[in-house]
Amino acid sequence: MAVQELKLTTLNPNQISVEAFTEKLLGILNGGALALMLSIGHRTGLLDTMARLPPSTSEDIAAAAGLNERYVREWLGAMVTGRIVDFDYIAGTYQLPPEHAALLTRAAFPNNLAVTMQFMPLLAAVEEPIIECFRRGGGIHYSAFPRFHEVMAEESAQTVLAALLDSILPLAPGLIEKLRDGSKVLDIGCGRGRALILLAENFPQSSFTGYDFSEETIAAANAEAESKGLTNVRFKVRDVATLDELGRYDLVTAFDAIHDQAQPARVLRNIANALHENGTFLMQDIAGSSLLHQNLDHPVGPFSYTISCLHCMTVSLALGGAGLGTMWGEETARQMLAEAGFGNVEVKQLPHDFINYYYIVNKG
Numbered sequence: 001m002a003v004q005e006l007k008l009t010t011l012n013p014n015q016i017s018v019e020a021f022t023e024k025l026l027g028i029l030n031g032g033a034l035a036l037m038l039s040i041g042h043r044t045g046l047l048d049t050m051a052r053l054p055p056s057t058s059e060d061i062a063a064a065a066g067l068n069e070r071y072v073r074e075w076l077g078a079m080v081t082g083r084i085v086d087f088d089y090i091a092g093t094y095q096l097p098p099e100h101a102a103l104l105t106r107a108a109f110p111n112n113l114a115v116t117m118q119f120m121p122l123l124a125a126v127e128e129p130i131i132e133c134f135r136r137g138g139g140i141h142y143s144a145f146p147r148f149h150e151v152m153a154e155e156s157a158q159t160v161l162a163a164l165l166d167s168i169l170p171l172a173p174g175l176i177e178k179l180r181d182g183s184k185v186l187d188i189g190c191g192r193g194r195a196l197i198l199l200a201e202n203f204p205q206s207s208f209t210g211y212d213f214s215e216e217t218i219a220a221a222n223a224e225a226e227s228k229g230l231t232n233v234r235f236k237v238r239d240v241a242t243l244d245e246l247g248r249y250d251l252v253t254a255f256d257a258i259h260d261q262a263q264p265a266r267v268l269r270n271i272a273n274a275l276h277e278n279g280t281f282l283m284q285d286i287a288g289s290s291l292l293h294q295n296l297d298h299p300v301g302p303f304s305y306t307i308s309c310l311h312c313m314t315v316s317l318a319l320g321g322a323g324l325g326t327m328w329g330e331e332t333a334r335q336m337l338a339e340a341g342f343g344n345v346e347v348k349q350l351p352h353d354f355i356n357y358y359y360i361v362n363k364g
Helices: 002-011 015-044 046-052 058-065 069-081 119-124 127-136 148-171 175-181 194-202 215-227 264-274 301-318 329-339
Strands: 086-088 093-095 184-188 207-212 233-237 249-255 275-286 345-350 353-362
Touching: 015 046, 015 069, 015 119, 046 058, 058 069, 069 086, 069 093, 119 148, 119 301, 127 301, 148 175, 148 194, 148 275, 148 345, 148 353, 175 249, 184 194, 184 264, 194 207, 194 215, 194 233, 207 215, 215 233, 249 264, 264 275, 264 329, 329 345, 329 353
Parallel strands: 184 207, 184 249, 207 233, 249 275
Antiparallel strands: 086 093, 275 353, 345 353
């Protein structure tokens, strides 16, 4: 009886539900397409150009952006049908409404969501090797993502740099005063080093060290520090799973870096050992629960699990790692921090940043 009921349900689905799900799927299809086109609009400068122009023809927009008109016109077709750009079909002119420009242009920093759209084509580029991973296991190395560090640096500039001095540092009581007096600071997975460079500029009495295993990003970080004439910051290529510096630092930071480590538990233990007795660990990581059902209403849940599957989890597995994944969640983070030897853990969020948690962790 149960089998028969299942068969009938399968063959005769609720038509209203089918229609609603069809509409949802078409929305997904169009949304994915628009994400690709918004990424192009950001990278080519089209969105920035249109924000400065009055209602203009495709020829005028292309000329102002220094681009090919035929491609610009087809891009505008996606933007108009996606209700992102307004179109006056009588005058033949296009306009990016100021309300949309407020979320899609470089002038909108730190609220430019076109930056985040770049992840879509970046992740789609590894679909074929990811499918092989589904069949055979293993993972894809960082080298398969040539623009990932570039896009992450742009994204982090909005979530971290824009709020670092005025919002993030004050989450840890007394931290700013310690940095003014002179502290030793280590940043784990520093990428292109923009956070440390900002700190080094504002706290000249403190010394700053950044570690990352990407030679490309460390070279970029050192070049920028040198161009600014900074002598209190240094960047080195290093696998932090091998970190063996004991009691050296007053502050260790990790901005969106722990969950994609090959050996996150070891890295957290190394961080605990690297801090002196009264040191602080400031960790920014993705907001969410370790329990899937608790993430059903997560504002970027599908995106977070997708970027985990196609990047964060797989780069860890490529190194024979734990494959912790983007959505390791607060519960797992708290457990791992405790197992690493940390004492009190506070988890905070900032009004501007619904994507991340900020963990304020004390050594003792």
